[in-house]
Amino acid sequence: MLPVVALVGRPNVGKSTLFNRLTRSRNALVADYPGLTRDRQYGKAEVEEHPFIVIDTGGIHGDEEGIDALMAEQSLMAVEEADAVLFLVDARDGLTSADFGIADYLRKQDKKIFLVANKVDGIDADSAVAEFYALSLGEEVHQIAAAHGRGVTQLLTLALTPHIEALRQPKVAGDNPDTLNEEFDNFTDDELDYELTEAELAKQVEEAPSENDTIKLAIIGKPNVGKSTLTNRILGEERVVVFDMPGTTRDSVYIPMEHNGRSYTLIDTAGIRRRKNVTDIVEKFSVIKTLRAIEDSNVCLLIIDAREGITDQDLSLLGFILESGRSLVLAVNKWDGLDDHVKDRIKTELDRRLGFIDFAKIHFISALHGTGVGHLYESVEEAFVSATKRISTAMVTKILDMAVFDHQPPMHQGRRVKLKYAHAGGYNPPIIVIHGNLAKKLPSSYKRYLMNYYRKSLKIMGTPIRIEFRETS
Numbered sequence: 001m002l003p004v005v006a007l008v009g010r011p012n013v014g015k016s017t018l019f020n021r022l023t024r025s026r027n028a029l030v031a032d033y034p035g036l037t038r039d040r041q042y043g044k045a046e047v048e049e050h051p052f053i054v055i056d057t058g059g060i061h062g063d064e065e066g067i068d069a070l071m072a073e074q075s076l077m078a079v080e081e082a083d084a085v086l087f088l089v090d091a092r093d094g095l096t097s098a099d100f101g102i103a104d105y106l107r108k109q110d111k112k113i114f115l116v117a118n119k120v121d122g123i124d125a126d127s128a129v130a131e132f133y134a135l136s137l138g139e140e141v142h143q144i145a146a147a148h149g150r151g152v153t154q155l156l157t158l159a160l161t162p163h164i165e166a167l168r169q170p171k172v173a174g175d176n177p178d179t180l181n182e183e184f185d186n187f188t189d190d191e192l193d194y195e196l197t198e199a200e201l202a203k204q205v206e207e208a209p210s211e212n213d214t215i216k217l218a219i220i221g222k223p224n225v226g227k228s229t230l231t232n233r234i235l236g237e238e239r240v241v242v243f244d245m246p247g248t249t250r251d252s253v254y255i256p257m258e259h260n261g262r263s264y265t266l267i268d269t270a271g272i273r274r275r276k277n278v279t280d281i282v283e284k285f286s287v288i289k290t291l292r293a294i295e296d297s298n299v300c301l302l303i304i305d306a307r308e309g310i311t312d313q314d315l316s317l318l319g320f321i322l323e324s325g326r327s328l329v330l331a332v333n334k335w336d337g338l339d340d341h342v343k344d345r346i347k348t349e350l351d352r353r354l355g356f357i358d359f360a361k362i363h364f365i366s367a368l369h370g371t372g373v374g375h376l377y378e379s380v381e382e383a384f385v386s387a388t389k390r391i392s393t394a395m396v397t398k399i400l401d402m403a404v405f406d407h408q409p410p411m412h413q414g415r416r417v418k419l420k421y422a423h424a425g426g427y428n429p430p431i432i433v434i435h436g437n438l439a440k441k442l443p444s445s446y447k448r449y450l451m452n453y454y455r456k457s458l459k460i461m462g463t464p465i466r467i468e469f470r471e472t473s
C-alpha cells in the first residue's frame, strides 16, 4: 500500500505550490491530457523511486476559535489517515496563533510530523525560522522555498525517505513491469529484419489474458453519486463468493464475485458489506480509501452524477486514476427520469469537458433501477484485456513504421526527426518506448498522432497508453 503524506498549514503558506512541485515530475501521463491541468488536491509523488500519495488539505485554516470547528471534514480525515504530515509554516509571516492551534491538533494525532518553514528565499533563513521551535514539533525545522524548489529535495530524501521506506510493504511477487523491461535490455536491431505475417500479427494482437485472471474492479466516485446503490445492484444480481469480509474503516471491502464465468474482485469503497443492513448509515467518504482502491485495482469504474454534472472532485479523481495508469470506464448515473433536453445538455458537457479522455467508454445508467448496469461488464472486460495485452517488439516497431510512412514526423530546426524502432516497455498501462534521432523533440501533436495510431492498430480501449521516447544516435 502506498504511504500517504498530507500537507497541512494555514492558507497561503505555500501548500499548493509544494504540492505542484512534488507531483509535477510524476505527471507525464496527465500532461498528455490538457483537460486535466486544473489544480488538484491529491496526486502521486515519488522520492528515490518510492512512490507515495500526497494530499493538499486545502481546508485547514486554524485560529483561536478552535481548530476543529474550522477544519473541513475531509482535511481532518486526511490528517487522521495519513502516514506522515508535512506541517507548513510561513517563514516571512513568522509564528502565528493559528500555527499554534494547528500544532496542538497535530500533536494529538500521534503522527510522524515534519515541521517545514516555507518561503526562506531572500531572507535570513536561520534567524527567521528560529521562533518556530516554540511549536515543539520534532527536533528540526526544515527550511524550503517551494516556489523555487530550494530545500525540497533535502526534505524528501533526508527526512521523508527513511520514514516512507519503513512504511512500505514488501512488493508482491508476480507480474512486474520491471522484469518485463529486462526482456528488452538485449534488444538488437536484428530483430527488425523479422517480418510478421498478417496472421501472426492478428494472433498477437488478440492474445488475451488467461480466463482465470481476476479483474479487480474499483467503484469510484464522490459522495452520493450512487456507489452503494450500484454495488448493491451488482451484488444482488451476481454470485457473491464470500460474504464476511474483515477490514477497518480505512480500508475498502474486497468482494469476490463472478459474472459470465469471469471472476472479479469488487473493491467497494462505500463499505456496503461492512454494514449490517442497507439502512445502516452511509459510510463516510474517505479520499485516502478511494486513492488506495484506485491504486489496487485493474479497472476503475468512475461514477458521475448526471444531476450534478462534472464537478472539480470528479476531475480530481479522474486525474488520479490517469496518474496511476489504471484502466477506466465512466458511468453517468441517475440517468432515470431526466428530460431529453437535460440529457442532451449533459452529453454536451461531457464532450466539452471530458472529450480529452477519448479512450474511455461512457455508459449512461440507473443504479437505482438497474438500467444499463449489465453492459458495464463489456467495457470493463475490454479495458482489462487492453491494459494487460502482451505486445511484441516486432509488432510495435512495425506499427511505428506504418505510422511514420503514413505521416512523416515534422522537422526540428531544419533537421528531420528519425524514429527507428520501438518496444513494449510494460503494461497496465501499456507503455511503448520509441527510439530515434531527436525523438524527444517531437511536438505534442505528433505524439498524440502516434498514440492514436497505436490505439487503433492494437485495438486498445479503456486504458491510457504511455509513450516514452529515447534518443538514439
Ligand code: GDP
Pocket (backbone or CB within 6 Å): 009, 010, 011, 012, 013, 014, 015, 016, 017, 018, 118, 119, 120, 121, 144, 145, 146, 147, 148
Ligand atoms: P496555500 O494556500 O498554502 O496552498 O499557498 P499557495 O501555494 O497558494 O501559495 C501562497 C502564496 O505564496 C503564493 O503567492 C505563492 O506564490 C507564494 N509562495 C509559495 N511558495 C513560496 C516560496 O517558496 N517563496 C516565496 N517568496 N513565495 C512563495
Ligand code: GDP
Pocket (backbone or CB within 6 Å): 221, 222, 223, 224, 225, 226, 227, 228, 229, 230, 270, 282, 333, 334, 335, 336, 365, 366, 367, 368, 369
Ligand atoms: P454513495 O454515497 O456514492 O454510495 O451513493 P448512494 O448509493 O448512497 O446514493 C446516494 C443517493 O442517490 C441515494 O439517495 C440513492 O437512492 C440515490 N441514487 C443512487 N443511484 C440512483 C439512480 O440511478 N437514480 C436515482 N434517481 N437516484 C439514485
